[in-house]
Amino acid sequence: xxxxxxxxxxxxxxxxxxxxxxxxxxxxxxxxxxxxxxxxxxxxxxxxxxxxxxxxxxxxxxxxxxxxxxxxxxxxxxxxxxxxxxxxxxxxxxxxxxxxxxxxxxxxxxxxxxxxxxxxxxxxx
Amino acid sequence: xxxxxxxxxxxxxxxxxxxxxxxxxxxxxxxxxxxxxxxxxxxxxxxxxxxxxxxxxxxxxxxxxxxxxxxxxxxxxxxxxxxxxxxxxxxxxxxxxxxxxxxxxxxxxxxxxxxxxxxxxxxxx
Numbered sequence: 749x750x751x752x753x754x755x756x757x758x759x760x761x762x763x764x765x766x767x768x769x770x771x772x773x774x775x776x777x778x779x780x781x782x783x784x785x786x787x788x789x790x791x792x793x794x795x796x797x798x799x800x801x802x803x804x805x806x807x808x809x810x811x812x813x814x815x816x817x818x819x820x821x822x823x824x825x826x827x828x829x830x831x832x833x834x835x836x837x838x839x840x841x842x843x844x845x846x847x848x849x850x851x852x853x854x855x856x857x858x859x860x861x862x863x864x865x866x867x868x869x870x871x872x873x
Numbered sequence: 874x875x876x877x878x879x880x881x882x883x884x885x886x887x888x889x890x891x892x893x894x895x896x897x898x899x900x901x902x903x904x905x906x907x908x909x910x911x912x913x914x915x916x917x918x919x920x921x922x923x924x925x926x927x928x929x930x931x932x933x934x935x936x937x938x939x940x941x942x943x944x945x946x947x948x949x950x951x952x953x954x955x956x957x958x959x960x961x962x963x964x965x966x967x968x969x970x971x972x973x974x975x976x977x978x979x980x981x982x983x984x985x986x987x988x989x990x991x992x993x994x995x996x997x998x
Contacts, residue, residue, distance in 0.1 A: 757889055764885035769958070776965045807904055824966040827959060833894070840901045841949040 755807070759830050762806035767791065768799050772808060772822060779821040782811070880932070887931035892916065893924050897933060897947060904946040907936070920986050 762768055785793035786796040800820065807826035808824055811818050887893055895908055897987035911921040925945065928934035936943050 756894065757891060760885045760889035763958075764882055764889055766882060771879065772962065776962050776969075778969070822962075822966070827962065831959055831963075833888075834952060834959070836949075837897065837901050837952065838956075840948070841947070843901070844901075872939070 754836045756829055756833060758802075758806040759808065759826070762802050762808055763830075764848055765799065768803055770797060771803060771820075775809060775822040779819050783821055788857065793819075881954055881958060883931040884933065884951070887927050887933055888955075890924065890927075893928055896924060896928060896945075900934060900945055900947040906942050907943045907945065910945055944946075 767789055770789070774780060774785060774788070782793070782796065784801070784802065786793055787853070789796060800809065800811065804811060807823055809820050810823055811820040813819075888897070895913070899910060899913070907921065907925065910925070911918055914921060924942060925934065925936065929936060932948055935948055936963050938943040938944075972980070977994055
């Protein structure tokens with residue numbers, strides 16, 4: 749088991765808010781200034797900046813200030829730990845279901861074999 | 874764009890806590906009673922129950938009480954919206970980087986073509 753810690757907490761926390769997900773969705777299509785990013789949301793600029801700080805702390809977004817304009821962009825690699833955690837769960841589940849399938853198939857075969865002789869015995873005098 | 878709402882909020886929120894992720898990891902390997910689930914954690918049973926309620930509200934875990942024992946199990950299908958949201962972002966990012974690659978390749982070709990005639994002209998009398 750890999751050692752996941754606070755980074756995963758911060759990533760899932762960052763993605764747990766619809767405004768922050770919408771910001772990631774917007775930035776997925778290309779970099780944007782903070783005011784461009786704030787534009788579609790009916791929230792104050794300080795609230796946008798606070799959401800951005802949470803996104804930056806998670807590593808999902810980084811920003812750079814040139815002159816008076818701060819430009820934000822996504823960091824696709826930052827999502828890797830989330831993808832990896834989910835893929836590991838999926839792998840364990842699928843393995844379990846495959847194993848369950850084998851058990852059920854073996855059980856069905858055992859039932860079939862145990863039913864045949866008993867059916868045969870019932871017909872015996 | 875698909876309409877994601879509160880379910881994604883609840884899923885990401887549920888996964889933002891290391892104890893809750895550890896519970897999902899434990900249940901990924903098979904069903905467990907609440908006390909079995911609580912065992913590895915140095916937290917009170919009420920705290921475990923509270924984490925379980927958040928996991929159940931997200932749909933990731935369901936529980937059933939038979940007699941005095943409540944058994945918990947994971948619901949792998951519940952993770953689908955998270956997987957889908959991430960896959961959509963990944964797809965947009967990769968498309969953008971493919972497109973960027975095409976632009977850079979076209980630019981490199983344009984540079985090569987613009988350099989060749991000028992080099993040729995320099996050697997002309």
